Amino acid sequence: MDTSHSDILIIGAGMAGLSCAGALAKAGRAVRLLDKGRGPGGRMAARRAQIGGETVSFDHGAQYFTARDSSFRETVANWHKAGVVAPWPAAGDDAWVGVPGMNGPIRAMGLERDVRWGVRALSLKREGNLWHVDAGEEGFTANTVLVAVPAEQAAELLTEVAPDLAKVAASVESAPCWAVMAAFEERLGIEADGLREPEAKISWAARNSAKPERAGRETWVLHASPERSREIIDMPKEEAAEVLLADFFAQTGLAPTEPVHLVAHRWLYAMPASVKGEAARFDTALNLGIAGDYLHSPRVEGAYLSGRALAEAVIASEL
């Protein structure tokens, strides 16, 4: 097995991992990231599809984000200047989306760092002062390991080596979300580009094609509520897509229209149902830390701020 070493290894190159990596790099630290995804996005993913010779992209995870914290607002303003985010007033006065897909800022942040996409950390082991990360065909060693993955996945990775950190992650439960990506020949007879109905089966629906820089045919993303998602959690994808599209038509009163493209994706750990209310945690004895939306607040901004807080804790531990 090939093994390579880095000073700091971050598992998870979503918003939390990349924001942490950016702050550490700024402080002069050498950082490598591993991500099991084939490309940048995490829960801010964008998925492409070929429909009638046209390439269409769907934001099937996070739909938009807000920026309330002043440091995050500054970062978002820089992303805006760099052309990787744009305002999307349909979701609110302070709503932003990645461009040309939701993963725009993740892609941009990833390009500035040493990220290994398509590499899944399977387990961690500590020998002396060194961490060993088993990633199947490859192995990695590092002085410090930072775990920036959803709560349940963090708990699984950490149980053996850091029961206290694993306990923090295991105490958070994430809500699932079935997402449906649908394209239609004609524009649907709905005026609004975003429909929010927290109590309904389809708690969010968006005309994806109306987001900035998404020209092309009529596309929609539907998100089932956590309750509806749990009811049909083990349903085959194709069937779930049909059932949820029917829910959408029933809910909106639209006459059912045959889609030209219909795909569902199941997010098992979409959003933490509760958060720990602490920004991040770093164990200075083990040189091991955790970050993610489940620690700070359950959204893009929370993940960003958690990553930054973990970087600050790592830097502070060396002073």
Ligand SMILES: Cc1cc2nc3c(=O)[nH]c(=O)nc-3n(C[C@H](O)[C@H](O)[C@H](O)COP(=O)(O)OP(=O)(O)OC[C@H]3O[C@@H](n4cnc5c(N)ncnc54)[C@H](O)[C@@H]3O)c2cc1C
């Ligand atoms: C359906 C849905 C709708 C949402 N809507 C909104 C919204 O409208 N607004 C909002 O602000 N937020 C929304 N969110 C939440 C938002 O997407 C998250 O809060 C944020 O993206 C979390 O970032 P993160 O870095 O903590 O986690 P993630 O984005 O999940 O990143 C973790 C990364 O770790 C990788 N990974 C996991 N395990 C391993 C492993 N063993 N080895 C290597 N890599 C691993 C994953 O591939 C992933 O890229 C939504 C999320 C979903 C799923």
